[in-house]
Amino acid sequence: MGKIKLYTLFMLVMLISAMMAACSNDEKVGEKAADPAELSGGDLVIDVQADPQTLDPHLGNDHQTLNVGRTIYDTLVxxxxxxxxxxxxxxSFEPIDDTTWEVKVREEVTFHDGSKLTGEVIKANIERLLDPAIASPVAFLFDMITNVEVIDEYTVHxxxxxxFAPLPAHFAHPGGHIISAEAITADYAAMDEGEEPGSVINSNPVGSGYFKFEDRVHGQSVRVVKNEEYWGEAAKVDSITFKVVPEDLTRVAELETNTAQIIGHLNPSDVTRIEQTEGVKVAKEDSVSLAYLGFNNTKEPFDNELVRQAISMAIDKEQIIDGIMDGAALPAKGPLAPPVFGYSDEVEGLPYNVDQAKDLLAEAGYEGGFDTAIWTDDARIRIDVAEYLQSQLAEIGxxxxxxxxxxxxxxxxxTNAEHDMMIGAWGTVTADADYGLYPMFHSSNFGMTGNRTFYANDEVDELLVLGRQETDEGERLNIYKRAQEIIIEEAPLVPLYHTEHLAGLRDEVEGFWIHPSSLYYLRDVTIQ
Structure with missing residues (x-):
């Protein structure tokens, strides 16, 4: 590819730049502003399915880590x-030439440890994210960065x-949460003494967010308290306790008894119960997420494309949506949800055809079928889906x-490739195909980063790299369309559905909403 002219890059990022620059620093658009009379504090309890993997935002990419981290840390955008x-x-976050972005940070921001936000802090965070010794599972978001130069106290290049036009969107991901530079220094010092990366930050996370870390009981809860010196609009409640309650029906019961005021990972089959119960309600949000059946492409017989195609064609997705999801989902044709840049109506999934599935299995040498296992977490909705898939696969032996x-x-x-098949999920947090495809299907991202099917295809790798580098929007769409066509044909996974995000709330809770990526926004939550 020839050198892309500066003018072209500016035109291509114009939409991003226009969307960013005009926002007030006081209120996040889309969050409900609370009436002053409502600002009465209170302690909010949120029941969650699982414990966060870590409180170090550079070392986790699971839903619980990101959700808790949203309260403690801030991102550049x-x-x-x-x-x-x-x-x-x-x-401001603006391009100044083909491959250089200028970021000016706010001057009034302090971290929970009293240290100031400066350009040096931004440099320290980016360099830590890219440090091989840290082995960050979200490094792929930033691995196109080659240098960070501090221009003055509050400006970096x-x-x-x-x-790479989507760079600002990558810094909006929670992987771009900014940690106190003093905490980073302490964490490196602990590493020099033989501790694991993140040992200091995980035990005492220090951000600049509207809540501060208070305490954690592993496997039980994480508690954050209001940051009274927050640089922007302050949180409304005094504290939030993220309480680990793995059983979804127990979470529902705790909502009904006001033991919890918000519950996450609401099972679609429980929506009617909540809607018919006095004092509680349901929050809903369309998503950019994908639920899928993933194959371990390194294990027999799933290293055989015909076997993967046969299983794909044996699954009736509409029955999952109607019978298990109670209509709260869209059937997935491919890996990207409709709101994501790069989604194409022209990309068709493999059809549901049991007879053809049986023929493909026989052609692969498994006419009598085989024994295997579906791995899943213990969420009731995932187990329900696994049981349905179990019955569907039995029809082809x-x-x-x-x-x-x-x-x-x-x-x-x-993450360690121990599974045969597994029920997985991925949220395209940036709403761009790069995040929806590169971590899940590029062969450099096996394991924690996102490629948990351990799929490798040279042409797909090349296309996904091209998609990152191309600045022409139309060309990017063509590149991602071709990549999806190959992925669907080779079937490293079965795209099942794009879920509707659901949470249960007490009626007295206001100001809560769910981002399309599935993350909770909690700054403006009030308890009446």
Missing amino acids: YTDQELTMHMGLAE IETEFP IRADIRAMEYGAFLDSI
């Missing part, structure tokens, strides 16, 4: 409920290997056991 981008810790386990153990198992 952020997206609202409509996926429009706004300024966060940055006052971020240089990239190639023109595949005998699948279900191995349900606690969420953390499940995550460890699939």
